[in-house]
Amino acid sequence: MASESSITLPGFLKFAHDMKPFLTLVQRNEVDALLKCLYQAAERKIEVERQRKEMQDDNGRTIREKKKSMYQARKFLNRALQNIKKAKLHHSEALALVESSIFSLEDECFSFRGSIQFLEAAVGCADKYQLVFAGLIHPRLRRRPVEKRQAEQEMAEGVAAGTIVSHQYPASPDSPDIDHWFIGAAAECLDQYKTGTGKKIPAYVAIIQALFRVAFQDVERSAESIRIELRRQKKDGAPRYLFLVAP
Secondary structure: OOOHHHOOHHHHHHHHHHHHHHOOOEOHHHHHHHHHHHHHHHHHHHHHHHHHHHHHHHOOHHHHHHHHHHHHHHHHHHHHHHHHHHHHHHOHHHHHHHHHOOOOOOOHHHOHHHHHHHHHHHHHHHHHHHHHHHHHOOHHHOOOHHHHHHHHOEEEOOEEHHHOOOOOOOOOOOOOHHHHHHHHHHHHHHHOOEEOOOOEOOOHHHHHHHHHHHHOOOOOOOHHHHHHHHHHHHHHOOOOOOOOOOO
16 A cells, blocks of 8 residues: 555655646645645555456456365365264274274374364365355456355354455446545545635645646546535545555
């Protein structure tokens, strides 16, 4: 995640040079601090966009591979469990003789009964992990019916596998959620500073519109879309992403 240490001086200086014309009303001694706040928010948006692209490119493949590996491990564990149970059922005397010949038999771990209990627990744990991996796949990337069913299953009372992680970042390339978060983050930066006369900085929309162009290589965002989103956030609150350091 982007943080204070990730700010590069050349990048910040160019950003500051291009943004300062839009911040002429901000108190002079606070302009650099505001620019730093806006720059960090822009860096974080770039990082979240990178994570979104990685999710799109991967399309859940990495997690599915782990899920498949757990499925195969579960098969082997269950096969071992069933074989020991059959041996206990059909060859109990032979197994008793083997057990009596093993040193430290008082330790339950060295008994066939202990092995059965361990394998039963291991098979159950492997089943749970398959649900965990299904839940880790982003909801928009769950293409298979079994993944959707498993993600809806409860890991514990009232806790479905698909809710273990928040899946806060959108996987869809056409989702506006990240832009909406950035609009809110930029507004929060502006909220922290005042004009030279101690008043609230005016023209948030124009500043944020310029910020999109400066920070993201001439990306255009209409003033009306920014205005609508700011109005919505004032009513419903700004979207939140989890970062190591708050913007």
